[in-house]
Amino acid sequence: MARMKFLCDAERCIHCSGCVTACKNEHEVPWGINRRRVVTINDGKPGQRSLSVACMHCSDAPCMAVCPVDCFYQTNDGIVLHNKDLCIGCGYCFYACPFGAPQYPSTGNFGGRGKMDKCTFCAGGPEEDHSKAELEKYGRNRIAEGKLPLCAEMCATKALLAGDGDMVSTIYRERVMARGFGSGAAGWGHAYGKKG
């Protein structure tokens, strides 16, 4: 069984934000929400790098552990998805996530945030595949179409890798063999543990 993973190769990321734009356009993400964003680490210092960050679909996902209404579930491919019909917008997942992935569409009275939104690994949600409800709530389901997340497919320098964890690590290993370790696979320890 394949295990879906993201990997951002910071040695290649040029901070073009093509992944962010691709994601927003593909899923028609509302104003104020970026499921993926590019961050700068060691800003202005030697070793400055850019990293594309979104939900890493962790093996032992902290968001799943803290959700008071159990709206999260993990697919057989290891993709962490959530049910917006159950979400109460409490924000616990936001505080638990080490990557800041959960986003909220609004700020209303009495601290209301609306339903949480996050990267779905382009795998839709609990609604029927390719249905109107799925598109409106979670975005397009490219995994069901036999494709990979658009952010990774669109990445001009192929800094962002997505797909079967074995394939992703094979590709990354070949790069490391050719050029050296560099800044390493950011976030993998947090997301997938030592064994992955």
Add this chain to the structure above:
Amino acid sequence: MTERPEKSKSVLDRRAFLRGVGLSAGAAGAAAMAVGSSNADAKAGTESRQGAGYRETEHVRRAYEAAGF
């Protein structure tokens, strides 16, 4: 002696109030159980929904090849 009927009335009011609180607490408990069971049903529904899932199609193989440059 004029105070006595008023006192008994206030006692009765208090008893009615407490009875009402007891009943409403019971109703709230029943409602919470009903909500809990509907959440459990919904959860069971989402957990069983896996969708088509990942397949290594020609498109995916080409994407891996492109990423390997």
